[in-house]
Amino acid sequence: MTLAEKAYDALRHDIIRGELAPGRPLRLSDLSERYDMGFSPLREALNRLHAERLVTAESLRGFRVAPLSLDELHDAVDVRIKVECDALRASIKLGDDSWAAGIVSALYALNLQVGRTGPDADIWTLEARHYAFHRALLAACNSPWTLEFFERLYAATERYRIPTLLAAANPAGRDVQAEHSALAEATLARDADKATALLEAHYRRTADHLTSVFGMDKASGMVAAG
Amino acid sequence: MTLAEKAYDALRHDIIRGELAPGRPLRLSDLSERYDMGFSPLREALNRLHAERLVTAESLRGFRVAPLSLDELHDAVDVRIKVECDALRASIKLGDDSWAAGIVSALYALNLQVGRTGPDADIWTLEARHYAFHRALLAACNSPWTLEFFERLYAATERYRIPTLLAAANPAGRDVQAEHSALAEATLARDADKATALLEAHYRRTADHLTSVFGMDKASGMVAAG
DNA sequence: GCAATAATTATTTTCGAAAATCTTTGGAAT
DNA sequence: ATTCCAAAGATTTTCGAAAATAATTATTGC
Numbered sequence: 001m002t003l004a005e006k007a008y009d010a011l012r013h014d015i016i017r018g019e020l021a022p023g024r025p026l027r028l029s030d031l032s033e034r035y036d037m038g039f040s041p042l043r044e045a046l047n048r049l050h051a052e053r054l055v056t057a058e059s060l061r062g063f064r065v066a067p068l069s070l071d072e073l074h075d076a077v078d079v080r081i082k083v084e085c086d087a088l089r090a091s092i093k094l095g096d097d098s099w100a101a102g103i104v105s106a107l108y109a110l111n112l113q114v115g116r117t118g119p120d121a122d123i124w125t126l127e128a129r130h131y132a133f134h135r136a137l138l139a140a141c142n143s144p145w146t147l148e149f150f151e152r153l154y155a156a157t158e159r160y161r162i163p164t165l166l167a168a169a170n171p172a173g174r175d176v177q178a179e180h181s182a183l184a185e186a187t188l189a190r191d192a193d194k195a196t197a198l199l200e201a202h203y204r205r206t207a208d209h210l211t212s213v214f215g216m217d218k219a220s221g222m223v224a225a226g
Numbered sequence: 227m228t229l230a231e232k233a234y235d236a237l238r239h240d241i242i243r244g245e246l247a248p249g250r251p252l253r254l255s256d257l258s259e260r261y262d263m264g265f266s267p268l269r270e271a272l273n274r275l276h277a278e279r280l281v282t283a284e285s286l287r288g289f290r291v292a293p294l295s296l297d298e299l300h301d302a303v304d305v306r307i308k309v310e311c312d313a314l315r316a317s318i319k320l321g322d323d324s325w326a327a328g329i330v331s332a333l334y335a336l337n338l339q340v341g342r343t344g345p346d347a348d349i350w351t352l353e354a355r356h357y358a359f360h361r362a363l364l365a366a367c368n369s370p371w372t373l374e375f376f377e378r379l380y381a382a383t384e385r386y387r388i389p390t391l392l393a394a395a396n397p398a399g400r401d402v403q404a405e406h407s408a409l410a411e412a413t414l415a416r417d418a419d420k421a422t423a424l425l426e427a428h429y430r431r432t433a434d435h436l437t438s439v440f441g442m443d444k445a446s447g448m449v450a451a452g
Numbered sequence: 453g454c455a456a457t458a459a460t461t462a463t464t465t466t467c468g469a470a471a472a473t474c475t476t477t478g479g480a481a482t
Numbered sequence: 483a484t485t486c487c488a489a490a491g492a493t494t495t496t497c498g499a500a501a502a503t504a505a506t507t508a509t510t511g512c
Contacts, residue, residue: 002285002465004273028494038467040266043495044273047230051277053374059228060473062494072370079371086308144298145305145382148279149375156371228495254464264497269465286503288464 003037007045010035015054015065016155017124018162022222026055026063052152068222070211073160077207080153084134084203085196087141087150092192095140100188106136107184114177123165127158133180137187137199160210171209179205229263233271236261241280241291242381243350244388248448252281252289278378294448296437299386303433306379310360310429311422313367313376318418321366326414332362333410340403349391353384359406363413363425386436397435405431 011031014020031042046063049055055063091099110129113122131154138150170176179202186195214222237257240246257268272289275281281289317325336355339348357380364376396402405428412421440448 004465005285027492029492039494040269040466043266043270044465047270047273048277051274059231060494075369075371079369079375082308082312143301143305145301145379149305153371230495253462255462265464266496270495286464 002041004041004044007031007035007037007041008048011042011045011049012054012155015049016158016162018159018166020065022065022068022159024065026065028062052155054155068159068214070214070222073157073207073210076153076156077203080150080157081200081203083146083149083153084138085199087138087143087146088187088196088199089192090141090143090146091138092187092190092195094142099136099140102136102139103133103184103187106133107180110180111177123168127165131158133184137183157206160214161206164210164213171205174205174209228267230267230270233257233261233263233267234274237268237271237275238278238280238381241275242384242388244385244392246291248291248294248385250291252291254288278381280381294385294440296440296448299383299433299436302379302382303429306376306383307426307429309372309375309379310364311425313364313369313372314413314422314425315418316367316369316372317364318413318416318421320368325362325366328362328365329359329410329413332359333406336406337403349394353391357384359410363409383432386440387432390436390439397431400431400435 011020011026020026026046028039028042032039035042046055046057050057050063054066056066057063106129110126110133113126113129116122134154135147135150138147141147164170179198183195183198183202186198237246237252246252252272254265254268258265261268272281272283276283276289280292282292283289332355336352336359339352339355342348360380361376364373367373390396405424409421409424409428412424
């Protein structure tokens, strides 16, 4: 693995996790020290991330972590619902046994981690399994373009979920585990209408929760309208 | 405008237009001579284009123009139809007078160019206006994510259309101008069902035509399955 | 002849410094 | 005090060479 690839992985990781705060300038000298490499691999990584809209770039003024905004969150969630519901229908139509088994397996691993407490309760393992579960649902859609857009939108929305994940602040009266189980059940039963309805509700609840948590909080890197 | 930005524009242009053939290796020494600049800005541009899937990259083995394949074409067209039909419905719901005027204007400019022959018949002006027309239809959808995906998919499918554009080979019995006019008319009449049906038919016809033109022609840079 | 291996060449990747540009600071004039 | 301008400093961008890796060619042993 080249340094540029390591830089890409590390920067993407740190941006999505919020270790590099939204809006923060990404100075090459800082990054060079932080990741212990020269400018060239860093600039290559930053250009890739710029193409993915995780960093902003301004000519001769360098790069910044892309800001967050409630408008963007709502847009990303709306588009996600459309893209993933279509993909889920395609998966339900096309998926074979190994696709179904992948969902069962991913849900099981996710629930194991949800149940853990104390030193085993690693938020990042949980997050990785949450991603894996949603990815498994769509795995059989047979559309590389759809899956790429799913990845983009997942990364974009994950940035908003991190603060509440770190606070372990699940909304009162919401059983996310039950939502996942119901979603998996409807999918495995090949009930596309029910599954997509559950998926949409799942995302709308998450978006509503996040909207209430970020009350246009300036300190969190949120930015008004545009 | 920095050299890296110029390199990005030039490379993207040459790849989409087919001047750099699909699958062709993009050696830095060649590119350095072709575009008259050093390695650094070229590598930055290539990394951006890699993130956009217009070039492929293999660790320590450099970059290539992304290959074409019928599978990818069909996937891109299918996803495009879903994304653009949703966006068109949103635009029809939200669009104001200036959006409608933009469509009329774009269609008029497109038709002007379609009618030109001889030295004024510039294929690239035509192509730019074709893009502008389709973009104008979606302009009011109020979803940056949707518009970004539209741009990605437009660029991806444009690559397949270039050879037939250059051959000026419109399919017999197809009046693309009439298709555009009908699409604009239904959109301006705010008839979402009709407009999306016309849009889907428009793209399916194009895809069918391209599928028949590229009969899995090896020389065109096409690649089997996946 | 042919396979394996060493030597050579070609190419990508990375660094460190130079060039270009932006930002801040300090001072002079109004 | 405020605005303007120049100088100094900070930062990005680019280059050219060095290092690392891959690909090719030549050589050796059988």
